[in-house]
Amino acid sequence: MLVQGIKSRPVYTGLAIDRHAQQHLFALEGEGALAFADALAQADRKFLATAEILYVPAGSRAARHDLGLSAAGPLDLWTAPTVPVLLNRLRVTLQTAAMGTRLYIAGTEGFIGEAMQVALDAGIDFNSILTEHRGSSARRVQCVHCKGITEEVITSPFTCSHCGLPLLVRDHYSRRLGAFQGVNVDAEEPGSAPRPEVMFP
Amino acid sequence: MNIAFNDETFRDDFTFRNSPQAIRRFPFPFHEDSYMYAVNMEPHVPLARDSAYGTLIDVDEHYVAEMRDRALVLKEDPLRYQALPHMMTAQWDTLELLMEQQAAGYPELFTLTRDGDRWHWINRPLNIDQRFTFGDAATLPCEPLEYITRQAQGDFCIVDQRDGNLWMDAGMVTTQADWSLDFDIGMNFMEWHGPVPLAHQIGVFDRALKFLLNLQQGRPVRRLNWTMTINARLDTSPENYHKWGPDRATVTPENVGNKVHLRCELQSLWRLPRSNGILFVIRCFLIKMEELVTVPKWARRFHRVLRDLPPELADYKGLTRYRPTTVAWLAKYDDGAPTSPGFFPD
Numbered sequence: 001m002l003v004q005g006i007k008s009r010p011v012y013t014g015l016a017i018d019r020h021a022q023q024h025l026f027a028l029e030g031e032g033a034l035a036f037a038d039a040l041a042q043a044d045r046k047f048l049a050t051a052e053i054l055y056v057p058a059g060s061r062a063a064r065h066d067l068g069l070s071a072a073g074p075l076d077l078w079t080a081p082t083v084p085v086l087l088n089r090l091r092v093t094l095q096t097a098a099m100g101t102r103l104y105i106a107g108t109e110g111f112i113g114e115a116m117q118v119a120l121d122a123g124i125d126f127n128s129i130l131t132e133h134r135g136s137s138a139r140r141v142q143c144v145h146c147k148g149i150t151e152e153v154i155t156s157p158f159t160c161s162h163c164g165l166p167l168l169v170r171d172h173y174s175r176r177l178g179a180f181q182g183v184n185v186d187a188e189e190p191g192s193a194p195r196p197e198v199m200f201p
Numbered sequence: 202m203n204i205a206f207n208d209e210t211f212r213d214d215f216t217f218r219n220s221p222q223a224i225r226r227f228p229f230p231f232h233e234d235s236y237m238y239a240v241n242m243e244p245h246v247p248l249a250r251d252s253a254y255g256t257l258i259d260v261d262e263h264y265v266a267e268m269r270d271r272a273l274v275l276k277e278d279p280l281r282y283q284a285l286p287h288m289m290t291a292q293w294d295t296l297e298l299l300m301e302q303q304a305a306g307y308p309e310l311f312t313l314t315r316d317g318d319r320w321h322w323i324n325r326p327l328n329i330d331q332r333f334t335f336g337d338a339a340t341l342p343c344e345p346l347e348y349i350t351r352q353a354q355g356d357f358c359i360v361d362q363r364d365g366n367l368w369m370d371a372g373m374v375t376t377q378a379d380w381s382l383d384f385d386i387g388m389n390f391m392e393w394h395g396p397v398p399l400a401h402q403i404g405v406f407d408r409a410l411k412f413l414l415n416l417q418q419g420r421p422v423r424r425l426n427w428t429m430t431i432n433a434r435l436d437t438s439p440e441n442y443h444k445w446g447p448d449r450a451t452v453t454p455e456n457v458g459n460k461v462h463l464r465c466e467l468q469s470l471w472r473l474p475r476s477n478g479i480l481f482v483i484r485c486f487l488i489k490m491e492e493l494v495t496v497p498k499w500a501r502r503f504h505r506v507l508r509d510l511p512p513e514l515a516d517y518k519g520l521t522r523y524r525p526t527t528v529a530w531l532a533k534y535d536d537g538a539p540t541s542p543g544f545f546p547d
Contacts, residue, residue: 008388008395127364144381144439147280165443172396176387183439187446188522 006171012112012133015104017043022100024051026074027090027115029083029107030058031135033065036106040072048074054089056080058107060135083111087118094122106132110140110151113178126175137200141169142179149179155196157185166193169200203309206265206326212273217433219492223262227488228253229496229544230425230465234505236514238400240408245421245469252545253467256306257421258299259484260354265326267354267376267435274375274436275351280383281438282347284359284371291359291371292346293336294473295480299349324352346371355467355484358382360390362477367413369393370478376435376485378428378464379442379519398513416479418472426466428518429527433462433487452523457530458491461523463503490530496546500534507531 015035017024024047028036033055040048051074055066066079080086094103103124105115112131119129138152148162156169160182167182174181186193209216219227248254253261274281284292300322304313312323318335329352333340341348350357350373358372367390374382385393390410391401400406416422430437431448452460464487471480494500507520508528515521541547 006395007401008392142384144384145441145443147383170396172384173392174384174388177384181381181384181439184443184446187443188449190447 006173008173009171010109010112010131010173010175012131015039015106015130015132017047018102018130019044019047021047021102022050023098024102024104025093025097026051026053026055026104026106027086028053028055028069028105029086029111029115029135030056030060031063031065032106032108032111032132033060033069035132035134036104037068037072039104048072050075052076052078052093054078054080054086054093056083056086056111058083058111058135083114087114090115091118091122094119094124097122102130103128104130104132106134108135108138109133110138110178113140113173113175116175117178120175139169139200140179141167141182142174142177143167143182145184149177150182153180153182154198154200156199157193157196158182204260204262204264204307204326207262209263209266211266211270211433211435215433217263217266217487219488220262221495222251224488224492224495225546226252226255226261227486227493228425228465228467229499229502229546230427231502231506232542232544234502234540235509236427236506237511238397238403238405238514240405240412240424242409242412242422242424242470245423245471253486256302257469258302258306258353258482259467260303260307260310264354268327268352270435271351271373271375274438278440281375281440282350282373283382283386284344284346285387288346288359288361288371288476288478289338289344291361291473291476291478291480292344294475294478295357295359296345296349297335298471298473298480299353303353327352346373355482358481358483359473359476360479360481362414362479365414366390367410367479375438377438377483378426378430378466378485379437379439381439383440396517398517399511413470413479416470416472418474421469421471423467423469426468428464428466429520429523430462430464430487431460431523433489435485435487449519449522452526454526454530457527458494459489461490461527461530462487463490463493490527494531494534497534498540498547500531501536501538502540504528504531504535 053074069077105112138154140151141153142149143160146163150161157166160167165184168185170181172181211217253259300313303311310325314321320335322331356374356376360367361370369385369388372382394406467484469482
């Protein structure tokens with residue numbers, strides 16, 4: 001039922017340290033910390049002297065990934081209590097970022113989408129941002145009907161948290177909204193919506 | 202050329218209809234008895250004056266009613282018109298292009314007078330008389346793209362060209378075949394065509410993009426696309442899918458002729474002079490099955506096309522639910538005789 005292979009679906013190619021960057025800015029969520037650790041293992045550690053990490057533990061707080069980040073010894077590590085707080089800090093940091101700053105984003109797809117929006121607003125070309133998907137594959141979905149965004153969607157169909165319509169989650173993705181598209185699944189025969197299936201655990 | 206404008210609706214009581222002349226000039230989209238995606242682009246040059254290709258920006262008997270319907274859509278959902286901030290030059294390019302084309306094609310309906318950057322626009326069918334300064338958005342009641350596309354039939358997208366790609370960065374989209382400008386704005390050519398099945402695999406979009414990146418100013422191109430619509434509804438947007446979707450379950454053998462419509466998009470693409478963007482015009486024409494079969498060649502051919510359409514395409518176009526009923530109805534008008542090549546009636 002899910003339409004697969006749509007070209008607007010983002011591709012997350014993974015974190016790899018850019019040797020030519022003057023400064024390295026990381027926005028990491030949850031298990032995104034492990035993407036940092038893997039990139040670190042492959043890189044010359046010199047970049048750590050100009051690396052700033054913004055981290056939010058989110059769902060993996062118990063795993064204490066922040067300890068690993070701290071042990072790596074970056075120039076700066078800042079831990080946010082929630083995602084919106086991290087995004088605010090990212091916005092401010094990008095406002096004063098110097099030329100030659102490389103942005104890396106890792107975590108759930110919803111987090112990557114939201115952090116990417118902040119970066120696009122700051123005028124960064126999305127092609128220049130390194131991303132890696134870690135953790136749950138839950139999606140942020142925009143209801144095409146009422147335009148409300150529902151976070152952490154793990155099933156399709158799901159019930160729009162704003163207008164209540166049962167929505168099919170399409171693979172069609174908008175970078176501007178940082179969200180997938182949700183379309184009413186039983187429009188042609190109201191009441192015929194199939195049972196929700198876990199598609200994005 | 203005098204046009205008698207229909208007083209008709211595209212919602213609620215659906216009083217839309219085509220006159221016999223409008224049927225003859227319908228841009229029937231099949232040049233042979235089968236259909237598959239292709240980069241079917243050709244120079245956008247005028248053909249016979251009594252066809253939909255008579256002028257490069259067509260105005261027909263539905264003009265006034267379509268503009269009324271657009272205003273209703275925008276009132277309900279202003280997000281159907283959007284333009285990213287860097288598109289202002291392209292907006293003026295578009296206003297100029299549409300005013301020039303309408304005034305040249307229909308001098309009895311539209312008049313454009315220019316004195317340097319002081320312009321005077323008269324639109325008689327809509328009773329508009331506007332003086333403004335070209336390039337100064339404050340002299341118009343709304344942004345230039347919104348202003349002129351409230352006075353021109355069809356949907357309009359402006360794409361920006363950069364990084365070897367095309368970006369959907371502005372548009373007026375109220376008569377669309379189930380795609381959302383609000384969702385797609387800011388996407389590149391491959392991304393906004395993402396949901397289309399089969400065509401990516403056969404390289405259609407790679408070739409089309411390469412072709413469009415080289416589009417020349419003064420040499421617009423066109424192509425036809427098609428789908429089907431139940432009831433004469435122009436606004437078949439995803440935004441309102443939960444409102445029009447149920448219509449698809451209402452087709453019966455008795456009502457096919459009046460309820461089922463072939464929907465043809467005459468798409469034209471124009472390089473814009475100042476911004477180097479491309480204006481993408483998607484002009485929608487509707488024809489009822491009972492109107493279509495008054496042209497015997499089209500009746501035979503559309504029966505065969507619809508009957509033999511690949512299932513993925515039928516699904517993507519949303520025809521699956523009512524295709525069998527419609528094919529059975531059309532079969533009565535297909536005696537198996539061969540059809541002549543080309544789009545036009547015999």
